[in-house]
Amino acid sequence: MAEPAGERExxxxxxxxxxxxxxxxxxxxxxxxxxxxxxLSHDPDLAADLTQETYRRAWAxxxxxxxxxxxxxxxxxxxxxxxxxxxxxxHAVVPLDDEMGGTLPDGGPRQDDEAIAAQTQERLRRAVLGxxxxxxxxxxxxxxxxxxxxxxARAEGISEVAVRKRLKRAFRLLAVTLEEVAS
Amino acid sequence: xxxxxxxxxxxxxxxxxxxxxxPGLARQIKAEIPGQLEVGGGALEPTGRSGAMPFGGxxxxxxxxxxxxxxxxxxxxxxxLLTPPAELSREIALGGVTRITDVVVxxxxxxxxxxxxxxxxxxxxxxAAVQPVNPPAVTLKADARAASLQLEPKAKAEERLExxxxxxxxxxxxxxxxxxxxxxxxxxxxEAVVSAAAQYADERKAPAETDKVRAAAAPAVSATVPIRxxxxxxxxxxxxxxxxxxxxxxxxxxxxxxxxxxxxVRTAAGVTVAGVPVSLLSLEKKDxxxxxxxxxxxxxxxxxxxxxxxxxxxxxxxGGSAVVLEPIDVPAGQSRTFELRLPxxxx
Numbered sequence: 001m002a003e004p005a006g007e008r009e010x011x012x013x014x015x016x017x018x019x020x021x022x023x024x025x026x027x028x029x030x031x032x033x034x035x036x037x038x039x040l041s042h043d044p045d046l047a048a049d050l051t052q053e054t055y056r057r058a059w060a061x062x063x064x065x066x067x068x069x070x071x072x073x074x075x076x077x078x079x080x081x082x083x084x085x086x087x088x089x090x091h092a093v094v095p096l097d098d099e100m101g102g103t104l105p106d107g108g109p110r111q112d113d114e115a116i117a118a119q120t121q122e123r124l125r126r127a128v129l130g131x132x133x134x135x136x137x138x139x140x141x142x143x144x145x146x147x148x149x150x151x152x153a154r155a156e157g158i159s160e161v162a163v164r165k166r167l168k169r170a171f172r173l174l175a176v177t178l179e180e181v182a183s
Numbered sequence: 184x185x186x187x188x189x190x191x192x193x194x195x196x197x198x199x200x201x202x203x204x205x206p207g208l209a210r211q212i213k214a215e216i217p218g219q220l221e222v223g224g225g226a227l228e229p230t231g232r233s234g235a236m237p238f239g240g241x242x243x244x245x246x247x248x249x250x251x252x253x254x255x256x257x258x259x260x261x262x263x264l265l266t267p268p269a270e271l272s273r274e275i276a277l278g279g280v281t282r283i284t285d286v287v288v289x290x291x292x293x294x295x296x297x298x299x300x301x302x303x304x305x306x307x308x309x310x311a312a313v314q315p316v317n318p319p320a321v322t323l324k325a326d327a328r329a330a331s332l333q334l335e336p337k338a339k340a341e342e343r344l345e346x347x348x349x350x351x352x353x354x355x356x357x358x359x360x361x362x363x364x365x366x367x368x369x370x371x372x373x374e375a376v377v378s379a380a381a382q383y384a385d386e387r388k389a390p391a392e393t394d395k396v397r398a399a400a401a402p403a404v405s406a407t408v409p410i411r412x413x414x415x416x417x418x419x420x421x422x423x424x425x426x427x428x429x430x431x432x433x434x435x436x437x438x439x440x441x442x443x444x445x446x447x448v449r450t451a452a453g454v455t456v457a458g459v460p461v462s463l464l465s466l467e468k469k470d471x472x473x474x475x476x477x478x479x480x481x482x483x484x485x486x487x488x489x490x491x492x493x494x495x496x497x498x499x500x501x502g503g504s505a506v507v508l509e510p511i512d513v514p515a516g517q518s519r520t521f522e523l524r525l526p527x528x529x530x
Binding site for chain 1: 187198209211216218222
């Protein structure tokens with residue numbers, strides 16, 4: 001994770017017209033953004049496209065970045081919204097099968113444990129996507145973007161306690177959802 | 184699948200294994216960086232929690248302080264509203280508190296004798312209001328039209344007018360009971376009666392008589408003062424009693440003069456007697472009708488506006504012999520009071 005001070009320096013340089021500062025910000029953040037989008041979409045190609053879309057939106061909305069949270073957290077919110085906009089389009093196709101797992105190199109069947117784990121991950125992903133917006137972003141940023149709770153609190157403009165309450169509530173909903181899906 | 188615990192969900196969410204981004208993704212992103220970027224002012228400010236959230240740490244304290252101020256202010260206002268005024272507080276401090284819960288007003292009851300007397304007086308007043316004792320030519324009523332309809336018979340008026348007796352019978356007498364709803368005669372009512380009489384004289388084509396009618400009735404019209412005041416002022420027999428207690432019947436005589444004759448009926452012991460019919464008859468005018476009335480609670484009857492002359496006063500107590508007092512001289516410009524003493528009761 002980039003140090004906040006370094007991020008501030010890069011943003012200051014970016015404001016002065018330094019293009020290299022923008023590229024440095026991309027280098028610091030694009031892997032996490034891609035990882036988050038992969039978790040959300042479970043589709044590496046779609047995640048790559050949405051990562052590019054996320055940065056396009058970020059450059060356009062850079063003037064509204066108020067600096068409350070880190071630049072990467074701000075990008076997570078943009079990435080989540082970009083993904084939701086994509087899946088809400090009528091033509092959008094969200095992979096429902098396990099594209100990430102694929103098959104073993106020898107073409108044989110997966111081991112049972114791996115299959116079960118992959119299936120569980122997919123159910124979990126779908127359950128996360130089914131959460132309310134504020135819970136979905138909180139869970140995605142916290143676990144798939146590896147963002148600390150205080151940072152999420154600053155990005156959302158709420159207290160850390162409120163973030164933890166969101167997570168607790170999200171866990172409860174996820175548990176119920178996964179249980180219903182399994183049954 | 185059993186219900187997952189928070190810890191298990193946390194573990195599942197934290198599992199890694201994401202593939203690396205495709206090669207060239209960073210280059211593609213960098214290639215799309217616009218030439219001119221506008222960075223928000225807030226992003227360039229110093230970092231830190233206090234910088235990211237101005238007054239964020241102080242906000243709860245400000246909220247608590249504001250709440251305390253509101254509570255204190257509300258308490259002060261409530262105290263001001265519930266505290267009695269300074270004067271009342273001083274009175275309470277000096278004299279204690281006296282709480283008045285019930286107020287009972289006791290009205291002394293009239294004695295049985297008083298009630299009987301009052302009922303008798305009211306009955307007499309009501310009876311007199313319905314049946315004037317002395318058939319007047321015109322009775323003053325609240326309605327002037329009703330008064331004009333009670334003109335004496337035309338034959339008599341014609342006869343009097345032809346004989347040149349300019350006695351304005353149309354407005355010469357009126358009985359107005361005191362204590363009834365028509366307690367006050369009004370000037371316009373009297374004028375209506377006079378006008379009716381004058382109109383009748385005009386119909387008889389006697390202008391001179393018309394003038395006489397108006398001239399004769401003028402004092403009566405001008406004498407239409409509130410009856411209650413007149414009774415109180417002229418009731419010489421019982422000046423200390425109130426108008427309602429006295430309740431005498433006042434006969435207004437629309438005569439040229441305004442003399443008032445008050446007759447008081449007393450027993451031999453000097454006690455006033457109520458409910459005694461009395462009359463006042465002129466000894467000079469043979470055809471004059473007697474003025475009649477019944478003594479009130481104070482034993483008096485006041486005849487207002489009696490023409491000057493010589494009269495006979497008669498009292499006829501029920502169950503007793505009549506008492507006559509004559510002659511009674513009523514000089515012009517003077518009001519007189521006469522007593523009629525009943526004889527002592529026989530054993």
